[in-house]
Amino acid sequence: xxxxxxxxxxxxxxxxxxxxxxxxxxxxxxxxxxxxxxxxxxxxxxxxxxxxxxxxxxxxxxxxxxxxxxxxxxxxxxxxxxxxxxxxxxxxxxxxxxxxxxxxxxxxxxxxxxxxxxxxxxxxxxxxxxxxxxxxxxxxxxxxxxxxxxxxxxxxxxxxxxxxxxxxxxxxxxxxxxxxxxxxxxxxxxxxxxxxxxxxxxxxxxxxxxxxxxxxxxxxxxxxxxxxxxxxxxxxxxxxxxxxxxxxxxxxxxxxxxxxxxxxxxxxxxxxxxxxxxxxxxxxxxxxxxxxxxxxxxxxxxxxxxxxxxxxxxxxxxxxxxxxxxxxxxxxxxxxxxxxxxxxxxxxxxxxxxxxxxxxxxxxxxxxxxxxxxxxxxxxxxxxxxxxxxxxxxxxxxxxxxxxxxxxxxxxxxxxxxxxxxxxxxxxxxxxxxxxxxxxxxxxxxxxxxxxxxxxxxxxxxxxxxxxxxxxxxxxxxxxxxxxxxxxxxxxxxxxxxxxxx
Amino acid sequence: xxxxxxxxxxxxxxxxxxxxxxxxxxxxxxxxxxxxxxxxxxxxxxxxxxxxxxxxxxxxxxxxxxxxxxxxxxxxxxxxxxxxxxxxxxxxxxxxxxxxxxxxxxxxxxxxxxxxxxxxxxxxxxxxxxxxxxxxxxxxxxxxxxxxxxxxxxxxxxxxxxxxxxxxxxxxxxxxxxxxxxxxxxxxxxxxxxxxxxxxxxxxxxxxxxxxxxxxxxxxxxxxxxxxxxxxxxxxxxxxxxxxxxxxxxxxxxxxxxxxxxxxxxxxxxxxxxxxxxxxxxxxxxxxxxxxxxxxxxxxxxxxxxxxxxxxxxxxxxxxxxxxxxxxxxxxxxxxxxxxxxxxxxxxxx
Numbered sequence: 058x059x060x061x062x063x064x065x066x067x068x069x070x071x072x073x074x075x076x077x078x079x080x081x082x083x084x085x086x087x088x089x090x091x092x093x094x095x096x097x098x099x100x101x102x103x104x105x106x107x108x109x110x111x112x113x114x115x116x117x118x119x120x121x122x123x124x125x126x127x128x129x130x131x132x133x134x135x136x137x138x139x140x141x142x143x144x145x146x147x148x149x150x151x152x153x154x155x156x157x158x159x160x161x162x163x164x165x166x167x168x169x170x171x172x173x174x175x176x177x178x179x180x181x182x183x184x185x186x187x188x189x190x191x192x193x194x195x196x197x198x199x200x201x202x203x204x205x206x207x208x209x210x211x212x213x214x215x216x217x218x219x220x221x222x223x224x225x226x227x228x229x230x231x232x233x234x235x236x237x238x239x240x241x242x243x244x245x246x247x248x249x250x251x252x253x254x255x256x257x258x259x260x261x262x263x264x265x266x267x268x269x270x271x272x273x274x275x276x277x278x279x280x281x282x283x284x285x286x287x288x289x290x291x292x293x294x295x296x297x298x299x300x301x302x303x304x305x306x307x308x309x310x311x312x313x314x315x316x317x318x319x320x321x322x323x324x325x326x327x328x329x330x331x332x333x334x335x336x337x338x339x340x341x342x343x344x345x346x347x348x349x350x351x352x353x354x355x356x357x358x359x360x361x362x363x364x365x366x367x368x369x370x371x372x373x374x375x376x377x378x379x380x381x382x383x384x385x386x387x388x389x390x391x392x393x394x395x396x397x398x399x400x401x402x403x404x405x406x407x408x409x410x411x412x413x414x415x416x417x418x419x420x421x422x423x424x425x426x427x428x429x430x431x432x433x434x435x436x437x438x439x440x441x442x443x444x445x446x447x448x449x450x451x452x453x454x455x456x457x458x459x460x461x462x463x464x465x466x467x468x469x470x471x472x473x474x475x476x477x478x479x480x481x482x483x484x485x486x487x488x489x490x491x492x493x494x495x496x497x498x499x500x501x502x503x504x505x506x507x508x509x510x511x512x513x514x515x516x517x518x519x520x521x522x523x524x525x526x527x528x529x530x531x532x533x534x535x536x537x538x539x540x541x542x543x544x545x546x547x548x549x550x551x552x553x554x555x556x557x558x559x
Numbered sequence: 560x561x562x563x564x565x566x567x568x569x570x571x572x573x574x575x576x577x578x579x580x581x582x583x584x585x586x587x588x589x590x591x592x593x594x595x596x597x598x599x600x601x602x603x604x605x606x607x608x609x610x611x612x613x614x615x616x617x618x619x620x621x622x623x624x625x626x627x628x629x630x631x632x633x634x635x636x637x638x639x640x641x642x643x644x645x646x647x648x649x650x651x652x653x654x655x656x657x658x659x660x661x662x663x664x665x666x667x668x669x670x671x672x673x674x675x676x677x678x679x680x681x682x683x684x685x686x687x688x689x690x691x692x693x694x695x696x697x698x699x700x701x702x703x704x705x706x707x708x709x710x711x712x713x714x715x716x717x718x719x720x721x722x723x724x725x726x727x728x729x730x731x732x733x734x735x736x737x738x739x740x741x742x743x744x745x746x747x748x749x750x751x752x753x754x755x756x757x758x759x760x761x762x763x764x765x766x767x768x769x770x771x772x773x774x775x776x777x778x779x780x781x782x783x784x785x786x787x788x789x790x791x792x793x794x795x796x797x798x799x800x801x802x803x804x805x806x807x808x809x810x811x812x813x814x815x816x817x818x819x820x821x822x823x824x825x826x827x828x829x830x831x832x833x834x835x836x837x838x839x840x841x842x843x844x845x846x847x848x849x850x851x852x853x854x855x856x857x858x859x860x861x862x863x864x865x866x867x868x869x870x871x872x873x874x875x876x877x878x879x880x881x882x883x884x885x886x887x888x889x890x891x892x893x894x895x896x897x898x899x900x901x902x903x904x905x906x907x908x909x
Binding site: 363365384385388394396400401402403404405406407411414415416417418419421422425426427429469 | 750751752754755758759762763765766767768769770771772773828829
């Protein structure tokens with residue numbers, strides 16, 4: 058019986074970095090096979106290569122359902138029956154369920170729409186997964202788990218003339234789902250597998266992995282460590298395989314402040330779409346780290362504090378309450394916000410100067426005028442101080458590297474001498490050199506008396522910067538690490554821990 | 560290549576084809592028609608006539624520019640021209656109101672309409688394109704109502720007409736009005752914090768808002784400004800021509816838009832004052848040259864020229880075209896530049 062998917066010798070380099078190192082993977086038809094690994098282990102690179110988004114290095118061989126399969130081509134992946142449900146689902150929210158399912162089917166462009174037949178087909182596809190969703194429902198109105206089901210149905214059903222799915226790849230499908238919703242989805246996945254399609258299940262939630270999957274492949278630092286039947290593994294054993302016994306570099310943590318000045322930032326009952334009540338207090342000079350898997354609420358914390366989105370709960374800065382949902386009120390209170398996506402913070406076609414000075418133009422005002430010379434001098438000062446390259450104030454900011462762009466955004470806010478500095482993924486997409494610079498700048502901002510909050514999925518970064526780390530799970534703070542406990546290994550352990558409430 | 564000198568200032572590079580294409584185009588036009596029909600084209604009269612005729616289009620271009628900088632479309636400015644003129648004309652005719660007071664009323668009325676458009680865009684979250692399109696039709700209705708669908712002539716006192724027809728040191732005075740308005744708009748946009756906030760709102764409203772810019776106020780304010788500028792344009796036309804007719808106003812919208820978009824490719828790579836003015840006159844001189852050269856029956860020349868010139872100049876200046884040209888010249892792949900929308904896989908590797 059041919060494997061559904063068989064890969065040997067899969068290697069991928071990005072510049073000088075080896076993301077995957079001679080990885081082998083085999084998935085049987087009808088099997089639910091889990092792919093697990095810590096951040097940076099190569100899981101998403103592997104999925105991207107399967108989807109044809111990246112080209113592997115020489116020496117990789119792959120077979121799908123017994124036939125040779127050329128890696129690195131999206132068309133070939135589709136033709137071979139590989140189907141993907143990525144984290145963002147890829148559905149069009151303003152269209153109905155039936156419309157989304159039709160989008161994937163290979164129909165002739167001018168063939169008339171057969172609405173009733175499509176509705177029936179949609180009903181059948183969803184019923185086969187055990188879901189009862191109206192095909193005329195607008196996808197944007199559905200619950201997250203129902204949307205995931207529609208995405209799965211679309212992946213499976215959009216075959217048209219290219220044949221049934223041989224392998225279904227699910228990338229973190231339960232990221233934002235409650236335990237009950239996740240269980241429902243697993244029922245659907247089991248049905249898919251029972252029908253003969255192989256399933257590759259990529260996830261961080263180890264309890265789900267052990268509960269649902271037949272076999273588990275563990276990747277670490279780009280290598281396949283082992284493949285074992287799930288029945289043979291315990292949670293501890295799996296975590297050990299994922300993180301390894303290597304001492305590695307345990308990053309030094311800073312001592313937590315036991316006594317000292319009163320906190321500058323006090324948050325009570327922070328409430329958002331995923332967050333359901335978070336309390337925190339940060340003293341001047343302290344760096345608080347926020348960690349958590351996707352869907353835990355970590356992604357929301359920064360935006361809620363900065364007034365980007367409406368919030369519930371109370372936020373006080375230096376004893377003064379901050380009005381929710383208003384960026385100007387947050388800025389007036391002394392909160393500086395560096396968002397996760399630089400695109401959200403930058404004026405792309407404008408120069409470094411305009412971007413750097415945007416938050417506070419008052420020092421350059423002479424009556425009604427903006428004093429260009431003073432602005433240029435100040436910009437040049439910050440460029441030199443932060444080491445922004447190229448050192449040209451007029452250079453359009455879109456031409457800078459990610460690390461330098463991030464420095465521009467940081468400079469914008471450090472200029473305002475904030476009371477509270479909130480950073481979301483401060484070194485995402487930043488090269489190693491700039492990363493070290495940015496960490497230093499954050500430490501200096503704290504030393505200058507700001508209360509700093511860093512939300513990040515980079516555990517080493519949190520371990521380096523933060524004296525205290527809150528690990529969030531399903532909208533609440535699950536664990537609080539302080540002092541010597543703040544190491545990257547410990548944070549990872551906490552992230553992978555089984556949720557006792559589940 | 561820009562160099563950073565030891566003092567840190569950037570050395571300006573020589574203007575390449577993309578950033579001053581309209582200047583080159585204007586030079587080509589003047590040389591071409593200067594050689595072809597020097598006796599009719601290269602005369603003081605021709606230059607004065609073109610300069611004066613295009614003033615209202617220039618003012619309308621400024622009116623379009625201000626909201627465009629903030630990322631907002633104002634499609635009602637053409638109708639606003641007519642609205643302003645019909646108010647001052649009708650008040651002069653029916654209420655024998657002097658043009659000064661009449662002008663004030665007209666400007667206030669335009670500002671009120673601009674404010675209304677702004678509120679619709681910001682409070683009701685209607686796309687500015689749609690909102691101002693609707694406003695334009697309401698203005699048409701109001702204009703028809705106030706004019707009774709008639710021409711209005713002979714209602715202005717001679718001193719008012721002199722304001723529109725005089726020459727100052729050989730230059731038509733209306734051209735000076737345009738220059739003054741252009742200077743004011745330029746000053747606000749490029750030299751004040753307000754202009755910076757407008758720019759930020761147009762460049763990335765999300766980022767601007769998060770940096771403390773009152774983006775809603777910027778949008779509303781820019782629509783009020785465009786209404787006032789268009790209102791002034793209508794008054795200048797009234798002083799110059801002396802009468803109101805129903806055909807005035809909306810037809811000027813395209814040449815004004817063409818000038819703003821063509822002007823946006825000049826100098827700063829985004830909509831800007833001097834680029835707009837340059838574009839207005841480049842297009843105008845091109846059309847005039849063609850009109851003089853083909854004396855009879857060339858009523859179709861103006862729109863054709865406007866359309867073609869717009870596409871050619873904007874196409875030459877497009878970043879994509881520039882990148883393709885660079886590729887061909889170098890024969891190699893261009894160096895990757897960081898783009899926040901498309902992260903570099905080198906650094907994103909997991």
